[in-house]
Amino acid sequence: MAAVRDGQPGDSGAARTGEAAQVTAAARGGKAAQPRPTLEQVARRAGVGRGTVSRVINGSPRVSDRTRLAVETAVAELGYVPNRVARALAAGSADAIALVVPEPETRFFTEPYFSGIMQGVSAELARTDMQLLLTLLHGQKEQDRFAQYAASHRIDGVLLVSVHTHDTLPDLLAEAEIPAVLNGRRFAAEPLPYVDTDNLGGARAAVAHLLERGRETVATITGPPDMYAAHCRTEGYREALREAGHGEPLIAPGDFTEESGHRAMCELLERRPGLDAVFCASDVMAAGARMALREAGRSVPGDVALVGFDDSAVARHMDPPLTTVRQPIAEMGREMARVLLELLGKWTPGAAYPAGTGTTEPTPRPVAKGDRTHRVLPAELIRRGSS
Amino acid sequence: MAAVRDGQPGDSGAARTGEAAQVTAAARGGKAAQPRPTLEQVARRAGVGRGTVSRVINGSPRVSDRTRLAVETAVAELGYVPNRVARALAAGSADAIALVVPEPETRFFTEPYFSGIMQGVSAELARTDMQLLLTLLHGQKEQDRFAQYAASHRIDGVLLVSVHTHDTLPDLLAEAEIPAVLNGRRFAAEPLPYVDTDNLGGARAAVAHLLERGRETVATITGPPDMYAAHCRTEGYREALREAGHGEPLIAPGDFTEESGHRAMCELLERRPGLDAVFCASDVMAAGARMALREAGRSVPGDVALVGFDDSAVARHMDPPLTTVRQPIAEMGREMARVLLELLGKWTPGAAYPAGTGTTEPTPRPVAKGDRTHRVLPAELIRRGSS
DNA sequence: GAACACTATGGGAGCGCTCCCACGATGATG
DNA sequence: CATCATCGTGGGAGCGCTCCCATAGTGTTC
Numbered sequence: 001m002a003a004v005r006d007g008q009p010g011d012s013g014a015a016r017t018g019e020a021a022q023v024t025a026a027a028r029g030g031k032a033a034q035p036r037p038t039l040e041q042v043a044r045r046a047g048v049g050r051g052t053v054s055r056v057i058n059g060s061p062r063v064s065d066r067t068r069l070a071v072e073t074a075v076a077e078l079g080y081v082p083n084r085v086a087r088a089l090a091a092g093s094a095d096a097i098a099l100v101v102p103e104p105e106t107r108f109f110t111e112p113y114f115s116g117i118m119q120g121v122s123a124e125l126a127r128t129d130m131q132l133l134l135t136l137l138h139g140q141k142e143q144d145r146f147a148q149y150a151a152s153h154r155i156d157g158v159l160l161v162s163v164h165t166h167d168t169l170p171d172l173l174a175e176a177e178i179p180a181v182l183n184g185r186r187f188a189a190e191p192l193p194y195v196d197t198d199n200l201g202g203a204r205a206a207v208a209h210l211l212e213r214g215r216e217t218v219a220t221i222t223g224p225p226d227m228y229a230a231h232c233r234t235e236g237y238r239e240a241l242r243e244a245g246h247g248e249p250l251i252a253p254g255d256f257t258e259e260s261g262h263r264a265m266c267e268l269l270e271r272r273p274g275l276d277a278v279f280c281a282s283d284v285m286a287a288g289a290r291m292a293l294r295e296a297g298r299s300v301p302g303d304v305a306l307v308g309f310d311d312s313a314v315a316r317h318m319d320p321p322l323t324t325v326r327q328p329i330a331e332m333g334r335e336m337a338r339v340l341l342e343l344l345g346k347w348t349p350g351a352a353y354p355a356g357t358g359t360t361e362p363t364p365r366p367v368a369k370g371d372r373t374h375r376v377l378p379a380e381l382i383r384r385g386s387s
Numbered sequence: 388m389a390a391v392r393d394g395q396p397g398d399s400g401a402a403r404t405g406e407a408a409q410v411t412a413a414a415r416g417g418k419a420a421q422p423r424p425t426l427e428q429v430a431r432r433a434g435v436g437r438g439t440v441s442r443v444i445n446g447s448p449r450v451s452d453r454t455r456l457a458v459e460t461a462v463a464e465l466g467y468v469p470n471r472v473a474r475a476l477a478a479g480s481a482d483a484i485a486l487v488v489p490e491p492e493t494r495f496f497t498e499p500y501f502s503g504i505m506q507g508v509s510a511e512l513a514r515t516d517m518q519l520l521l522t523l524l525h526g527q528k529e530q531d532r533f534a535q536y537a538a539s540h541r542i543d544g545v546l547l548v549s550v551h552t553h554d555t556l557p558d559l560l561a562e563a564e565i566p567a568v569l570n571g572r573r574f575a576a577e578p579l580p581y582v583d584t585d586n587l588g589g590a591r592a593a594v595a596h597l598l599e600r601g602r603e604t605v606a607t608i609t610g611p612p613d614m615y616a617a618h619c620r621t622e623g624y625r626e627a628l629r630e631a632g633h634g635e636p637l638i639a640p641g642d643f644t645e646e647s648g649h650r651a652m653c654e655l656l657e658r659r660p661g662l663d664a665v666f667c668a669s670d671v672m673a674a675g676a677r678m679a680l681r682e683a684g685r686s687v688p689g690d691v692a693l694v695g696f697d698d699s700a701v702a703r704h705m706d707p708p709l710t711t712v713r714q715p716i717a718e719m720g721r722e723m724a725r726v727l728l729e730l731l732g733k734w735t736p737g738a739a740y741p742a743g744t745g746t747t748e749p750t751p752r753p754v755a756k757g758d759r760t761h762r763v764l765p766a767e768l769i770r771r772g773s774s
Numbered sequence: 775g776a777a778c779a780c781t782a783t784g785g786g787a788g789c790g791c792t793c794c795c796a797c798g799a800t801g802a803t804g
Numbered sequence: 805c806a807t808c809a810t811c812g813t814g815g816g817a818g819c820g821c822t823c824c825c826a827t828a829g830t831g832t833t834c
Binding site (some may be wrong): 038039040050051054058082083084085086087088089090091092 | 819822823
Binding site (some may be wrong): 425426427437438441445469470471472473474475476477478479 | 792
């Protein structure tokens with residue numbers, strides 16, 4: 001049986017093995033055992049010039065069928081794969097975009113949110129030949145350094161996740177003229193391209209749902225005030241109340257964490273023992289609130305109806321399952337990628353690959369109607385047992 | 388609810404459309420407004436040669452203090468940032484590694500597992516100047532193409548997550564001489580470098596815990612047979628039973644999904660109505676099993692004790708909270724990065740940056756004692772209410 | 775049949791860096 | 805004082821591509 005030994009974490013006493021050096025030598029540029037064929041070699045083998053091979057590789061139409069076939073044969077025979085680094089250097093573009101996550105947002109990691117975004121981005125990028133770079137920014141100083149870093153020509157554009165109102169990185173990127181798309185906005189009139197959810201509409205729908213169900217005293221537990229999304233959700237709560245002609249809003253502040261949800265719920269119960277519904281600005285806070293309710297001997301949804309936001313993993317597994325507002329997360333990721341690619345001039349709807357290099361800029365592009373860089377996607381109410 | 392309308396408060400629709408195109412133009416290779424300074428320009432400004440600037444940038448010791456200062460000044464004045472693409476081309480290395488996720492594993496996305504790995508990898512990589520590329524492989528053909536892709540000199544090494552017994556990608560990478568580190572093993576005697584959890588030990592501890600608590604009939608719900616990790620967990624279950632002198636194992640097959648957990652639990656209840664404990668090879672399956680138990684009117688842990696594996700998000704939020712086995716996920720990510728960097732000769736324990744280029748290969752390296760590329764990290768039992 | 779399109783093609787000139795060889799200056803050595 | 809390391813340094817030669825200009829080839833038009 002496979003004995004399991006070795007492996008105490010942190011026995012990093014020693015250094016590398018001889019084997020490592022060997023692998024290294026091969027991996028490095030040096031005289032590798034099996035030097036990869038270059039464009040030049042393909043050209044020679046096909047009996048054509050470098051330029052022609054380049055044209056074939058990049059799908060230019062200005063190549064005769066005979067020549068194209070010859071080149072393709074040579075490529076296949078030699079097992080040629082273009083060197084993307086060389087291509088990037090020559091073309092002045094990096095063929096890569098970065099998905100940037102400010103690290104304090106560990107929240108993003110415990111949520112399917114982040115993964116969903118990634119999946120969407122990746123799916124959209126797979127249609128192009130762009131690469132996805134993942135960058136977690138640990139700490140403010142790294143965040144400040146990043147714009148410069150990005151400008152070192154390794155990256156064509158940036159996808160920025162989880163923006164706070166006072167974040168400076170977006171402006172730094174704009175200054176450095178690095179195309180960027182935000183996930184969410186810093187404030188209402190966000191000038192930079194962004195893809196956001198209709199937080200207000202989602203919250204309004206959630207609260208309206210509670211009111212329709214006959215709930216009388218609907219409170220809300222909010223997210224951190226320095227996030228515009230949280231602000232919108234509170235605003236949606238207010239609007240729904242107003243529309244239904246209900247009185248005073250009942251608001252307790254949270255910060256999207258489970259503990260804050262718990263705390264806020266306790267506070268609410270103290271302030272207004274008779275409340276019969278709570279809209280939480282995140283599922284995780286709803287989980288905290290649920291716990292506080294249980295401790296207080298209140299049943300859900302009997303005594304108090306509960307609605308969350310995000311449709312995260314916890315929602316489905318709560319008891320009872322949590323009614324919540326779902327964001328089209330993967331679609332947001334996809335949309336972010338689309339907007340960025342469009343900004344970079346690398347996106348053609350429906351094309352499996354970016355248009356060949358043959359015809360360049362002059363081609364008149366259909367002008368988008370409406371703002372193609374500021375997008376707000378609808379949110380959807382998912383009804384479950386908690387309301 | 389289809390329109391992309393913008394329903395946020397205080398929206399003063401500051402539409403700026405033309406700007407996007409502007410940004411694009413600048414970002415492209417063309418005659419950008421603000422061409423970044425090159426090494427050459429730094430050299431001229433500092434009154435030295437290119438080589439010298441390169442030496443300073445890369446921290447070579449063979450530069451006089453006077454010259455170094457002059458160069459550093461010029462760098463600062465010009466705001467010079469090395470072009471990584473050019474560097475990569477010239478040096479023949481990409482300064483980037485790829486974290487590869489076979490896409491069918493959507494499982495990885497709903498689990499904090501994947502995020503934890505990423506966090507670990509990223510943390511370790513941040514100590515070097517390497518970049519992290521994220522690659523989701525959609526489908527088998529893309530997987531087959533990847534090795535070639537990786538060889539196109541964009542990547543120095545690969546971190547491969549979620550390996551199945553019959554995966555061919557690891558071998559393809561090995562063939563192409565691309566350094567790779569697996570997360571988990573394909574089988575016991577995995578020849579490639581890997582970082583794994585002590586699945587067997589964790590499972591054994593979990594089952595031993597159940598037996599110690601006085602449970603008599605302990606069943607298990609297994610993972611898919613084509614994953615070595617699942618196999619090990621089952622084996623751990625068997626060992627614990629054997630050690631305790633218990634009889635026949637009671638095994639129901641699952642595939643790590645919630646549905647399969649539900650199904651397997653139903654099957655077990657039918658086969659052995661009197662069972663009083665179940666070890667599930669994943670938390671998600673435990674959630675499914677929990678549901679089946681509830682449907683069958685069995686209480687947890689009263690009638691049946693439940694233990695999971697992974698300590699995923701659902702575990703803490705189940706009712707009662709799930710006893711489970713935690714893997715040191717972030718540590719695994721970190722370890723994977725370390726092993727790979729070591730393979731690439733880019734890792735020095737404690738060094739904030741890779742050693743300068745001054746002294747190269749010939750330096751005699753201390754030979755490592757023990758196998759530094761095959762690592763198994765311990766798992767930990769987390770006791771909660773379900774047992 | 776000359777003048778003028780195009781089209782397909784070859785190949786020079788870089789992209790910005792690293793590598794490495796050569797060279798003068800310095801100091802140690804006999 | 806000649807000899808020989810050694811150090812700091814400059815700059816040529818690429819890395820493997822893309823861009824683009826020049827050119828030969830093939831029609832087309834009057």
